[in-house]
Amino acid sequence: MTDSRTFAAILLLSAGLAGPALAQSPHDHGGMSGGMSGHGTGAAKPDSNDDAATRDFKAADRAMMTDMDVPYTGDPDVDFRTHMIPHHRGAVAMAKVALAHARDPETRAMAQTIIDDQETEIAAMAAWLKRRGR
Known part of the structure; x- marks a missing residue:
């Protein structure tokens, strides 16, 4: 597996998307409503004891979770992209915190690879949506 694929697999596992057995409940939509699976509801809340990196990671996580709250259209091709774009943007934001x-x-190199790969994928998904008037 490449580094970006490994990171993506970790994200999927931590988000509970690797399968129903990993989901916390039937109502948490794969761990992506209200916080990532395995994170308490307050995990991304600012804490005065957080160091600068933790504050920045939490801010990126909160923004990603908010941005991922996109309505479903019923078209799986559109829904895949409209939900993956903010997910990928969140990965880019977290990678920038790492940088x-x-x-x-190795962490810095992986972060840069993630930025490069995710930005390319975001552009491709956005272009696909634009071609279809979305």
Whole structure:
């Protein structure tokens, strides 16, 4: 697996999207309503004890979860893209936090790869939606 694929797999697993057995409840929509699966409801709330990186990661997580609250259209091709775009933007935001705070060269390289790959995928999904008048 490439680094970006490994990261994507980790995101899917942590979000409860790898299968129904990982979902917290039948009402949490794969762990993507109200917070990522495995995170308490207050996990992304600011805390005065958080260091700068944690504050930035929490802000990126909160923004992603808010932005992912997109209405469904009933068209799985459209819904896939309209929900993945904010998910990918969240990955880019988290990778930018890593670039700003991480010191490990492998972490920084993975973060840059994620930014590059996700921005390319976001552009492709947005172009697909635009071609279909969405």
